Amino acid sequence: MSEPTVSLERTEAWGDRPVPALDLKAQYETIRDEVEPLVLRIMRDQAFVLGPEVSGLEAEMADYCQAPYGIGCASGSDALLIPLLAWEIGPGDEVVTTPYSFFATAGAIWRTGAKPVFVDIDPVTYNIDPALIEAAITDKTRVLLPVHLYGQTAEMEPIRRIAQEHGLPVLEDSAQAIGAEYRGLRTGNLGEVAAFSFYPSKNLGGFGDGGMITTHDEALGKRMARIRVHGMEPRYYHHEVGFNSRLDSLQAAVLRVKLRHLDDWAQARREVARRYHELFAKHLKDDVLVLPTEVEGRFHVFNQFVVRVRDNQRDALKESLAARKIGSEIYYPVPLHLQKCFSSLGYGPGDFPIAEAAAKETLALPMYPELSAEAQEHVVRSIARYFGERRTTRAA
Ligand SMILES: *Cc1c(COP(=O)(O)O)cnc(C)c1O
Numbered sequence: 001m002s003e004p005t006v007s008l009e010r011t012e013a014w015g016d017r018p019v020p021a022l023d024l025k026a027q028y029e030t031i032r033d034e035v036e037p038l039v040l041r042i043m044r045d046q047a048f049v050l051g052p053e054v055s056g057l058e059a060e061m062a063d064y065c066q067a068p069y070g071i072g073c074a075s076g077s078d079a080l081l082i083p084l085l086a087w088e089i090g091p092g093d094e095v096v097t098t099p100y101s102f103f104a105t106a107g108a109i110w111r112t113g114a115k116p117v118f119v120d121i122d123p124v125t126y127n128i129d130p131a132l133i134e135a136a137i138t139d140k141t142r143v144l145l146p147v148h149l150y151g152q153t154a155e156m157e158p159i160r161r162i163a164q165e166h167g168l169p170v171l172e173d174s175a176q177a178i179g180a181e182y183r184g185l186r187t188g189n190l191g192e193v194a195a196f197s198f199y200p201s202k203n204l205g206g207f208g209d210g211g212m213i214t215t216h217d218e219a220l221g222k223r224m225a226r227i228r229v230h231g232m233e234p235r236y237y238h239h240e241v242g243f244n245s246r247l248d249s250l251q252a253a254v255l256r257v258k259l260r261h262l263d264d265w266a267q268a269r270r271e272v273a274r275r276y277h278e279l280f281a282k283h284l285k286d287d288v289l290v291l292p293t294e295v296e297g298r299f300h301v302f303n304q305f306v307v308r309v310r311d312n313q314r315d316a317l318k319e320s321l322a323a324r325k326i327g328s329e330i331y332y333p334v335p336l337h338l339q340k341c342f343s344s345l346g347y348g349p350g351d352f353p354i355a356e357a358a359a360k361e362t363l364a365l366p367m368y369p370e371l372s373a374e375a376q377e378h379v380v381r382s383i384a385r386y387f388g389e390r391r392t393t394r395a396a
Pocket residue numbers: 075076077078101102104105147173175176196197198199209210211
């Protein structure tokens with residue numbers, strides 16, 4: 001039997017210190033002096049909802065995303081729902097999207113009364129496969145909703161071409177991909193409307209929930225801004241029934257500080273990704289892991305560093321990392337078409353084999369801008385050791 005092809009030296013230097021999947025405290029330390037006086041000021045001002053901090057953030061986000069209008073709202077989930085409501089999507093309508101995303105992508109469609117229609121993904125990027133979209137379009141299709149998963153944009157050129165041919169708007173789910181680029185254009189500028197999330201684990205995360213919508217369409221932007229305040233304009237005059245999806249001043253103030261660091265953090269995430277590639281090439285001389293690929297013409301911002309684990313080893317590897325206090329996450333164990341709440345849509349196992357395989361095989365490794373080279377080396381050596389020991393056991 002062949003010898004283990006991996007390095008089994010102990011990683012004593014790191015010892016048994018934990019490596020979390022995400023370390024928000026490390027980032028906070030770097031901006032604490034900027035943020036804390038602002039938070040104190042807002043507490044003293046007692047001006048909590050919308051207001052100048054929110055309009056400031058809206059303008060700065062719009063500028064950052066190369067889109068003319070930004071509309072702050074209460075979450076990324078609402079940032080998906082509000083444009084669908086503004087387009088008057090509802091019962092009888094269909095929205096084409098991916099089955100491999102966070103629940104909110106399909107949940108927003110369902111909430112309007114419309115039907116999510118899923119299309120399988122590309123096995124390399126995990127994003128919707130544009131070659132399969134055309135066949136999913138019917139005379140009921142109203143919107144195309146691609147997701148830029150894990151920080152890399154979907155293949156937008158064919159998606160936009162199909163949308164144009166059928167006269168459909170494109171809604172980008174950019175919750176995981178602020179600052180990501182497709183052929184030099186940023187997310188927020190790749191469709192008619194884009195939805196962003198400020199959930200703390202996103203690349204631009206607040207101190208709680210928050211979201212942002214960007215658009216090029218002024219009239220639509222005004223309508224979306226109205227929907228988030230119960231369809232009200234001016235105060236106490238209601239044009240349509242919206243709901244409350246306001247953004248807090250406190251979140252906006254914190255996010256404005258963080259936005260100024262976002263490009264540096266994106267570069268740091270890219271450096272972490274580059275080091276993973278280098279370390280795996282050095283320590284894991286095996287093809288059991290498939291590392292993420294940055295497709296040509298894209299700028300990946302690595303909200304997650306997701307590897308594919310072959311040979312049914314994903315769950316056991318995750319456990320072995322947990323035993324060594326290394327955090328990892330499974331995004332997403334159940335694809336959307338197999339969620340119980342969508343059973344009435346009539347999908348079943350085998351309908352989207354690429355998404356189903358991704359759900360079984362992928363694992364997100366620790367990824368955040370402050371992750372040190374030493375911690376990464378420990379993660380990679382621990383993975384190499386797992387596969388080395390497994391090989392030795394099998395050989396015995
Ligand atoms: C986080 C996320 C959302 C929802 O954002 P919230 O702010 O948590 O409501 C939507 N889509 C994707 C792909 C996400 O990752």
